[in-house]
Amino acid sequence: MPRQVDYEERRRRIAEAVCTLIARSGMEAVSLRDVAAQADVSMGAVQRCFRTKEDMLLFALKHVSQHVSERANQRIAATHTPQAAATLLSHTLAELALLDEASKTQAHVWLAFVAHAPASEKLAAVLHDTYAELHRLIAWLIRYGQDTQEVLQGLDAEHEAHTLLALADGLTVHVLAGQHTPATALALLQRHIDVLLTNPSDRG
Amino acid sequence: MPRQVDYEERRRRIAEAVCTLIARSGMEAVSLRDVAAQADVSMGAVQRCFRTKEDMLLFALKHVSQHVSERANQRIAATHTPQAAATLLSHTLAELALLDEASKTQAHVWLAFVAHAPASEKLAAVLHDTYAELHRLIAWLIRYGQDTQEVLQGLDAEHEAHTLLALADGLTVHVLAGQHTPATALALLQRHIDVLLTNPSDRG
DNA sequence: CACGTTCTGATGCACTTGCATCGTATCGCA
């Protein structure tokens, strides 16, 4: 058995390079050569890792999706000291909205992929699954809040989750478009969540 | 004075072709040759109309933006028989959200441009202006509704307008991503508007 | 230390891209 390489690690490294390039100058600016240069590997290495360019882009999308989902799940799972459900809801949505400066790259990439999803079956599938998972998560949080009497009982958790997700996505877009600062977007999101709470001062 | 051509008409024709191609297979699939073929003109004609490809894309974006803004404005201006402010608000937002099947192409194009705005100064400027105008419009409608006692007095029209716009955009994205049908998205939007009304049955 | 397998990266190739060029067709006007 000759020289062995950690392909997973390399794939991730290349995916990061793809994201950097997409965030910098859009999706059509991503060429195999540029990716190789950005990831500091040879073009041959890229081609060995991914059969085609489309495979590479798809992997990059999954990479980002996974990153976002995981972060949201961890935020919840890591809550040893039981937090207020309302706080949890606020923080989780704030993270999903990719509002902070550090998430800007991911937001760029996400938007680029959403824009191209209609032209690619597989891409659309990944996005669909990710959204479904996030929706499940938010709806669960809302029901949890209702159990703890923090969220109004009359609300339909499924509907409110859809609305919250759409609002979060819309705000992400508006921040990227320079229409809002992350801070004002966050405030708008919080204002909307407050309406759902029995006691708005419960905010996190 | 020799052969004269209606350049504006041709520009619009080419812009339509650009939109069709973007909607069909994304922005990077738009080449001058494809555009020429789609618009059923020669490549030379395209090059005569637009100095560069970027100019062409920019014009296409303005074309769509203008189309959307105009439709919203007309909806309001054409209201001879005074409609309920709440109805006006609902209908206007529903149109802006580009939810119906007929607007799907425009939604595609809008999304493609938003995704590429971070990579293009001029593109971002056009989007910024369009959003500002739409925000002004929605805020005005809310204040109008407050004047007619249809919308709750305590609301901050500016804030609510931002939220509504973000929600509309988010829903547009979700519909394009196949997460919602236009009908369910519309219902979600309406549910949110209802919360702002003094008498929710006023819906249009 | 060789052997054989795996990985590498440079190069080639067919193709497409945006843009420039230029002879020709087309029209308004004298």
Next chain:
DNA sequence: TGCGATACGATGCAAGTGCATCAGAACGTG
């Protein structure tokens, strides 16, 4: 009807694309 300005569209061109190829380096194993 002929002139001259204008628009046309085919073609050329250099650059860049994704992907295939392949000689050789790098490495674990006998």
